[in-house]
Amino acid sequence: xxxxxxxSTREINRDLLRSILDTPRWFWPVVTVLGxxxxxxxxxxGIMVNRGLGVTGLNRPVxxxxxxxxxxxxxxxxxxxxxxxxxxxxxKAEWRRPATRAAEVLTLFxxxxxxxxxxxxxxxxxRILYWVFPYDFARGIWPNIRTPLVWDPSAILTYLTSSTLxxxxxxxxxxxxxxxxxxxxxxxxxSVLAMGWEGNARQWKLQIVAGxxxxxLILPVFVSVHSIVSWDFGMxxxxxxxxxxxxxxxxxxxxxxxxxSAVAFALILLRWCYGWQDYIRHEHIDALGRLxxxxxxxxxxxxxxxxxxxxxxxEADELMVxxxxxxxWPYNFWFILFVITTYFIPVALWLSRAWRRNLWIMSIACIxxxxxxxxxxxxxxxxxxxxxxxxxxxxxxxRPSIFEYIIIGSTFALVTLLMLLFSRVFPLVPLYDVKExxxxxxxxxxxxxxxxxxxxxx
Amino acid sequence: MARRPILGVFDSANSAADxxxxxxxxxIPETDVDFxxxxxxxxxxxxxxxxxxxxxxxxxxxxxxxxxxGILLTSMTQVAYPMVTGGKPILSIPPMAVVCYxxxxxxxxxxxxxxxxxxxxxxxxxxxxxxxxxxxGYIGVLVNTEETQHGEVETAFGQAGAVDIKRE
Numbered sequence: 001x002x003x004x005x006x007x008s009t010r011e012i013n014r015d016l017l018r019s020i021l022d023t024p025r026w027f028w029p030v031v032t033v034l035g036x037x038x039x040x041x042x043x044x045x046g047i048m049v050n051r052g053l054g055v056t057g058l059n060r061p062v063x064x065x066x067x068x069x070x071x072x073x074x075x076x077x078x079x080x081x082x083x084x085x086x087x088x089x090x091x092k093a094e095w096r097r098p099a100t101r102a103a104e105v106l107t108l109f110x111x112x113x114x115x116x117x118x119x120x121x122x123x124x125x126x127r128i129l130y131w132v133f134p135y136d137f138a139r140g141i142w143p144n145i146r147t148p149l150v151w152d153p154s155a156i157l158t159y160l161t162s163s164t165l166x167x168x169x170x171x172x173x174x175x176x177x178x179x180x181x182x183x184x185x186x187x188x189x190x191s192v193l194a195m196g197w198e199g200n201a202r203q204w205k206l207q208i209v210a211g212x213x214x215x216x217l218i219l220p221v222f223v224s225v226h227s228i229v230s231w232d233f234g235m236x237x238x239x240x241x242x243x244x245x246x247x248x249x250x251x252x253x254x255x256x257x258x259x260x261s262a263v264a265f266a267l268i269l270l271r272w273c274y275g276w277q278d279y280i281r282h283e284h285i286d287a288l289g290r291l292x293x294x295x296x297x298x299x300x301x302x303x304x305x306x307x308x309x310x311x312x313x314x315e316a317d318e319l320m321v322x323x324x325x326x327x328x329w330p331y332n333f334w335f336i337l338f339v340i341t342t343y344f345i346p347v348a349l350w351l352s353r354a355w356r357r358n359l360w361i362m363s364i365a366c367i368x369x370x371x372x373x374x375x376x377x378x379x380x381x382x383x384x385x386x387x388x389x390x391x392x393x394x395x396x397x398x399r400p401s402i403f404e405y406i407i408i409g410s411t412f413a414l415v416t417l418l419m420l421l422f423s424r425v426f427p428l429v430p431l432y433d434v435k436e437x438x439x440x441x442x443x444x445x446x447x448x449x450x451x452x453x454x455x456x457x458x
Numbered sequence: 459m460a461r462r463p464i465l466g467v468f469d470s471a472n473s474a475a476d477x478x479x480x481x482x483x484x485x486i487p488e489t490d491v492d493f494x495x496x497x498x499x500x501x502x503x504x505x506x507x508x509x510x511x512x513x514x515x516x517x518x519x520x521x522x523x524x525x526x527x528g529i530l531l532t533s534m535t536q537v538a539y540p541m542v543t544g545g546k547p548i549l550s551i552p553p554m555a556v557v558c559y560x561x562x563x564x565x566x567x568x569x570x571x572x573x574x575x576x577x578x579x580x581x582x583x584x585x586x587x588x589x590x591x592x593x594x595g596y597i598g599v600l601v602n603t604e605e606t607q608h609g610e611v612e613t614a615f616g617q618a619g620a621v622d623i624k625r626e
Contacts, residue, residue, distance in 0.1 A: 145535055147553075150557075157564075180592075195582065196585060197582075200493065201509055202511075209513055214567065218567065439497055
């Protein structure tokens with residue numbers, strides 16, 4: 001599990017700080033294009049706020065459409081950070097080292113993007129303050145803590161705060177490296193951020209304990225976040241087909257599936273963009289592929305249970321939703337595409353060691369998972385709403401408008417842009433973690449074979 | 459007599475550990491010696507003293523405060539804006555669980571982070587004796603001791619193969 005060569009500290013600093021100390025030629029053109037996409041989205045949101053939600057395809061009975069689908073999707077992606085960083089850190093998995101920071105940062109930016117979605121969805125974003133902020137604004141109205149729609153922001157804000165602090169704490173030693181490798185204003189900024197870090201034994205001990213302790217504390221939050229997102233549906237009084245007890249674990253495993261796939265793809269992109277072949281190696285992508293087989297199969301089990309138990313009970317609402325998903329055009333097409341892209345294509349590709357080590361094939365598999373997982377959320381939300389429900393006396397299909405397509409598309413540009421800007425000022429691969437891996441590397445002679453090994457401290 | 463720092467810069471972990479041994483032989487107390495590195499070496503790699511800390515207390519205090527805040531927030535908002543539903547209590551306990559749970563975890567995590575910063579003795583407002591080569595893989599052995607002992611420290615550093623010795 002250690003295929004690369006041992007690198008000197010000087011080489012590690014030079015390579016991993018390249019994205020910060022030198023600007024690649026493609027950087028600003030890509031940032032400009034992404035910025036323009038966001039500008040178009042901002043105009044679309046502006047028009048939507050001005051004219052109202054009528055410009056979207058949202059109407060009775062489908063009040064939740066692309067925006068909420070996208071919200072759940074990005075919350076799902078955000079589960080990559082803790083899955084990789086915390087679980088692998090607690091399990092002392094050696095191959096986690098280059099992947100943790102990118103996963104944590106992807107968590108932050110996808111969470112921020114997810115939070116934008118319900119705000120946009122309200123149509124009158126400022127009113128969200130009345131809804132979730134625990135203050136009455138002199139109107140005598142306090143948030144209703146009995147609804148999952150209030151639990152949701154409390155969980156997401158906890159997760160966002162925790163993940164941000166997790167990233168910042170792990171960045172402190174790297175800030176010190178940047179402080180020592182920069183001059184002028186950059187040096188002053190990194191000096192403030194490094195807080196006087198000098199790397200003594202006490203600081204390192206606390207840093208290691210902090211990694212484990214924060215991982216252990218964030219894990220329960222990570223499980224709670226997507227569980228509570230699933231309760232937005234599972235505890236909604238009006239839509240009976242969403243009343244599924246399996247929703248919370250099903251959502252959590254699905255989130256890990258899409259999130260880890262997204263991290264694998266992000267790592268491949270980083271390797272290509274910054275030439276980090278010595279750090280993000282085939283063995284790391286291979287390990288992620290193997291992990292994903294387990295996660296995908298766990299997720300598939302929950303999917304089958306969800307459908308099987310839903311239909312076995314023969315409840316009218318549940319059967320109507322399944323009928324929509326399996327027989328009505330275009331939902332039947334989306335359903336087949338969803339199952340194939342989320343499970344059968346990627347898992348078939350991941351079963352081969354050679355394919356797991358082929359970065360093009362891994363990229364296709366990871367993108368395939370995320371296309372499927374987006375469709376999964378869409379197929380939970382919209383078919384559940386287009387059928388007759390309690391308090392709803394209209395039947396209507398959902399046709400998303402161009403505004404929704406633009407805003408949804410721009411969220412992918414937003415996350416990419418934020419990741420790129422982050423990589424411009426902070427290292428996306430943790431320097432000290434990679435250096436520690438090299439310090440602890442050794443080789444063991446077993447018979448006539450020399451086997452790579454790692455020293456591990458308990 | 460004033461205590462002043464002196465820093466030895468070493469290009470390998472072994473020579474830094476040798477310097478630590480030399481300092482011990484010279485009678486420099488372990489509490490006066492710090493090993494500065496750019497990566498976490500296994501504890502005791504340089505023969506340094508064990509660093510006790512009280513970080514584990516912080517999350518418990520934070521969790522308690524977070525839970526209290528969660529209970530107050532959820533109960534007071536329900537009382538402040540009563541949702542009168544036939545046969546149901548105004549103050550309903552089950553829906554408070556989620557917000558209280560999140561408050562508990564948030565408090566625990568916030569206090570853990572504060573604990574990490576506090577226990578790491580950060581932020582360090584006044585920059586001490588340091589060498590930027592430490593983040594290039596060199597190892598610094600920082601000794602904060604009486605000026606009269608600096609001669610013995612320099613000897614220990616020299617015998618261990620220091621590439622540079624710096625004084626404030």
